[in-house]
Amino acid sequence: MTHPRDIKTLDPSPRLLMGPGPVDVYPRVLRAMSTPMLGQFDPEFTGFMSEIMVLYRNVFQTQNHWTFLVDGTARAGIEACLSSLIQPGDKVLVPMFGRFGHLLAEIASRAGGDVVTIEVDWGQVFDPGQIADALRQHKPQVLALVHGDTSTTMAQPFEGLGAVCRETGTLFYSDTTASLTGNPFHVDELGLDAVSTGLQKCMAGPPGTSPVTLSDRAADHIAARKHIEGGIRPDGYVQGNGPRISTNYLDLAMIMDYWSDKRLNHHTEATSMLYAAHESARVVLEEGLEPCIARHRLTSRALRAGLTAMGLSLFGDPDHRMSNVTGVIIPDACGNGEKLRAEMLNDFGIEIGTSFGPLAGKIWRIGTMGYVCRKANVLRCLASLDATLRRNGVTPPANAGIDAAYNVYAEVDQ
Numbered sequence: 001m002t003h004p005r006d007i008k009t010l011d012p013s014p015r016l017l018m019g020p021g022p023v024d025v026y027p028r029v030l031r032a033m034s035t036p037m038l039g040q041f042d043p044e045f046t047g048f049m050s051e052i053m054v055l056y057r058n059v060f061q062t063q064n065h066w067t068f069l070v071d072g073t074a075r076a077g078i079e080a081c082l083s084s085l086i087q088p089g090d091k092v093l094v095p096m097f098g099r100f101g102h103l104l105a106e107i108a109s110r111a112g113g114d115v116v117t118i119e120v121d122w123g124q125v126f127d128p129g130q131i132a133d134a135l136r137q138h139k140p141q142v143l144a145l146v147h148g149d150t151s152t153t154m155a156q157p158f159e160g161l162g163a164v165c166r167e168t169g170t171l172f173y174s175d176t177t178a179s180l181t182g183n184p185f186h187v188d189e190l191g192l193d194a195v196s197t198g199l200q201k202c203m204a205g206p207p208g209t210s211p212v213t214l215s216d217r218a219a220d221h222i223a224a225r226k227h228i229e230g231g232i233r234p235d236g237y238v239q240g241n242g243p244r245i246s247t248n249y250l251d252l253a254m255i256m257d258y259w260s261d262k263r264l265n266h267h268t269e270a271t272s273m274l275y276a277a278h279e280s281a282r283v284v285l286e287e288g289l290e291p292c293i294a295r296h297r298l299t300s301r302a303l304r305a306g307l308t309a310m311g312l313s314l315f316g317d318p319d320h321r322m323s324n325v326t327g328v329i330i331p332d333a334c335g336n337g338e339k340l341r342a343e344m345l346n347d348f349g350i351e352i353g354t355s356f357g358p359l360a361g362k363i364w365r366i367g368t369m370g371y372v373c374r375k376a377n378v379l380r381c382l383a384s385l386d387a388t389l390r391r392n393g394v395t396p397p398a399n400a401g402i403d404a405a406y407n408v409y410a411e412v413d414q
């Protein structure tokens, strides 16, 4: 048994994280995380909370007042939204095009929803008309839809769905963990009622907090379910008419009270994660959302040109790929691809991902997100992949990957 005395201080190896996330964190964000604690009701700290609301309204492109953080990884944001929106027995429509659609269905069912799923093959997305038809047929109380499903690297088009949800009286929720700020996503224009995300992909922050935004319609629906826990109920408190939200930690009605001017105590805000979320949003907004998305598109284009020139095949519907992660079909000679992945990590310090379920051992996933999304990293990745492929029985044409990527950059530099 290891004695605690023999355990050394943490000293993680330098890596280039080019998997499906988490990715390398912006140095500014790491610095923000090492700044001092403040008490959670210190006016300076509550001032930072108010700034978070402003910053994330801009990140989500919304006027929604209720825009704040749920402590926990992105899954906490999903669970908070779905558990707070779905009342027991509510019908919930979940279109599934990858692993994270399954996750939404699982969470919706645990929240007591009567879940109806529709499915397409992994690597495809729905025509929005298919989802509109299912909405009109089932008239669900909630539509829960992933925007970018990291497991398949696909991005679902949302056009027209917000309007259909209004027509069918449906609250429209989306998980944008994988896609936000690397792909266009305008919460208000799309007519969404609830959206959650994470920092660890295109925003290049650490995993551990989940920004959330709620329309007034969603906020009113949740407020009607408010049952404040004993010991902190304010004078004159009247509980909501709706059924109590089944989770305490992820009860958005109580979390909203904490983020309101009332500052009604709930959990202790995760101070360092709030600092990270603050600085990640500042970095993204300083660059600008459009330039940030354009950078993700260009980098993926260069990476994909390089991979294709090396004789590799890309995975999934080419018209609906996310611009921050690329699926590559593992060549037969590389078996399940794990030996090559280990060589990329151990010999070159570069992490790339595999996938889940039907795609495990079938595709590699290469992320070009946030701080990692840069020309130098594309070239490093292609050069290392070329070397490791050669050691695994695949011989790409000499320099083809690097040259093709350079050519993409040359087009835009002219």
Ligand SMILES: Cc1ncc(COP(=O)(O)O)c(C=O)c1O
Residues within 6 Å of the ligand: 021, 073, 074, 075, 076, 100, 146, 148, 149, 150, 151, 175, 176, 177, 178, 198, 207, 208
């Ligand atoms: C699309 C999507 N949704 C949800 C999650 C869950 O996020 P977390 O692991 O931070 O809880 C992930 C994580 O990779 C994701 O890619």
